[in-house]
Amino acid sequence: MKTPPTLARFFSTLFSLFSGSSMGLTILVAASLSGCRQSDAIGSIPNDTAAVIGEYPAELTHAPFVPAGRDNLQAEKVIVHLEVVEKVMNLADGVKYTYWTFGGTVPGPMIRVQEGDLVEMHLSNNPNNKMPHNIDLHAVSGPGGGAEASLTVPGHTSVFSFRAMNPGLYVYHCATAPVGMHIANGMYGLILVTPKEGLPKVDKEFYLMQGEFYTKGKNGETGMQEFDMDKAIKEQPEYVVFNGSVGSTTGGHSLQARVGDRVRLYVGNGGPNLICSFHVIGQIFDKVYQEGGTQVHQNIQTTLIPSGGAAIVEFTCREPGTFNIVDHSIFRAFNQGALAQLVVTGPADKNIYSGKIKDELYKPGDPDASADAENETGKEMPELSFAERFKNGNALFQMNCASCHQPNGLGVPGTFPPLAKSDFLMGRQDKGIGILLHGINNEPISVNGKNFQGVMPRLTLSDDDIANILTFVRNSWGNKSPVVKEKDVKKTREQ
């Protein structure tokens, strides 16, 4: 952890010397030595949780970052300042939304304290806001999780404190009526209460939080979007996202790790409605602190995170690559935004994952499939009708040929020969197949009495494509001839 104020740190060290002594002495020393702001209330707190030494302002981090833990495992007083800010931000490309936030982001900042810590919450409601707000931390043992004590109108700050009694990963959220709307607008975050003995060291820690958004406009509809209460009640979101917006944690914003890194994800689900089936494609969670508790489950593929719940998952990165992090209710991931990415760099290990070794033809029911595969290309596909070839050929012509020969087939005088009523094209025994197969490389040609000399590149077209293009060209702009078949092209190609 970033070192808390040095004075507090000094006291922490000093007081730890007394940790074996009677609690009464510790409290006495704490009160007299600190002589400062913290210690008044602790006399009334049960002895086993009373030994708070030092105080410091909490390090708050915005997702996907996680506050560092501290080495000192003694209980301390941690002061948390959170400001509620109502602001317009991007929900997706071109989609704007008025978010209600803790700390100006969705999710709100991550708070990290230790079991036994005394947490002093200062909740400020920005004077420019329109709504009252509060905070309900699931880590609180007390009415409303602090909601009642923290109800704050714009331009005010409320303060309350709580003892972090139970280790775990907890959601906090606004609980001001209408509660669902405050949560749906983005008012949620995570507070981690690490166990007294600390958490095992890992190489990388990240913070992800899923939430749904209910907009009047359909998914992808651009412009300013309003909250839609009907969709929220029906639990039919337009967006399901990690960390507040579509693409918050993909591409250039992906999580980063190296091969060999041990990764721990702190994952929350703000809801307000949906349960998350949390999964990282291509990783197995060898440890899951299910529902954010202290019980560890091993070797889990997908873990459920309830609305208003959390999970801690861990894995070791064995292979390089881009790993998609999803809600495995999979339409949410690929159609509504519930997609984040982890990019792992470093050397591949073929013993763990080979990558594709080969791609060969597959003929079900034929034990000799691969031997036969060689001959497979000689087999005729069902021949397309004239109308199908003409239609496909039109599309291919527009893409490949029209910029030179012109959409009307008249070409450009002196430069690109016409195809319309072209004696050069229509008089050819091979129907023009050879030209499409091989191109023209500066050979002089004569078309309808005019001379041309230029280059027509050899295009990478299949036999089927060539049959389509020639069927179209040889039956457009006054040209007329029978359908060109794929087997005609194949024959010419073989000659």
Ligand SMILES: [Cu+2]
């Ligand atoms: Cu609120």
